[in-house]
Amino acid sequence: MTDLKRVMCVEDDPDIRMILEFSLVNVGGLEVCCCAGGRDALAQAPNFRPDLVLLDVMMPDLSGPETLTALRELPEMQGVPVVFMTAKAMPDEVEQLLQHGATGLIVKPFDPMTLARDIRPYWEHGRGAGAGAG
Amino acid sequence: MGAAPAPAPAEGVSAGVDDGRFTADSPADSPADIPGNIPADLPAAQRAAFVQLQRRFQCGLPARRLAITGATSDGALQSALHRLAGAAGGYGFTALGAAAREAERCCAAADAPGLAAALHTLYGLLDAAQVTVR
Numbered sequence: 001m002t003d004l005k006r007v008m009c010v011e012d013d014p015d016i017r018m019i020l021e022f023s024l025v026n027v028g029g030l031e032v033c034c035c036a037g038g039r040d041a042l043a044q045a046p047n048f049r050p051d052l053v054l055l056d057v058m059m060p061d062l063s064g065p066e067t068l069t070a071l072r073e074l075p076e077m078q079g080v081p082v083v084f085m086t087a088k089a090m091p092d093e094v095e096q097l098l099q100h101g102a103t104g105l106i107v108k109p110f111d112p113m114t115l116a117r118d119i120r121p122y123w124e125h126g127r128g129a130g131a132g133a134g
Numbered sequence: 135m136g137a138a139p140a141p142a143p144a145e146g147v148s149a150g151v152d153d154g155r156f157t158a159d160s161p162a163d164s165p166a167d168i169p170g171n172i173p174a175d176l177p178a179a180q181r182a183a184f185v186q187l188q189r190r191f192q193c194g195l196p197a198r199r200l201a202i203t204g205a206t207s208d209g210a211l212q213s214a215l216h217r218l219a220g221a222a223g224g225y226g227f228t229a230l231g232a233a234a235r236e237a238e239r240c241c242a243a244a245d246a247p248g249l250a251a252a253l254h255t256l257y258g259l260l261d262a263a264q265v266t267v268r
Contacts, residue, residue, distance in 0.1 A: 109223025
């Protein structure tokens, strides 16, 4: 893994998926796989092999934390940084979300012009953690 | 706790796209604040793509409003508000997103008077965000 290239976005709102795709593809030059829910993400992750996952917290089929737990059970997803996207930014809620094993948290609404840049530190952190673990 | 009745649409509000930049007549959370989110050096193709996305988002606002006014349970109302709050800011509608977030907060707290006031503000902003493309 030499650079951040592939990002999986898991978000149930189609408007947010579209702005995520614009932010990461058009502005950030990344390859993106957008999923409408946790089950979709679990189905697509093994083939897409993302370098990083952006994961909504409140989703109707599987919640973000539930999806993260299930993703972690996939062999292909071991060590892949997962960043929650949420409006819940109170410190105790942030801490609670991070305890699920996420690498970090992006607060919605995000700036579409800087998102690709904003997620890179999480990927770098995750890469370092993966190297340390390996 | 149900959704408060919507106020009459604001009068004299229109906005449009001119040379790839939004122009607007509305002073309240209008697309006029959108260009502030777009870097001046953003390539023309990306700028045009973003403006297209903004227009698409605006076209979907009546459906979002219907989801709020037609919500038959607190859960459905909270979900519709949550989705709008998460999406609006990314498209530059910062006041609209904040109003939806406040309404969501009041709904979650079962604060009926607060919710009624927040929804009144929200409906006004939704009306102001209606776009006539020139």
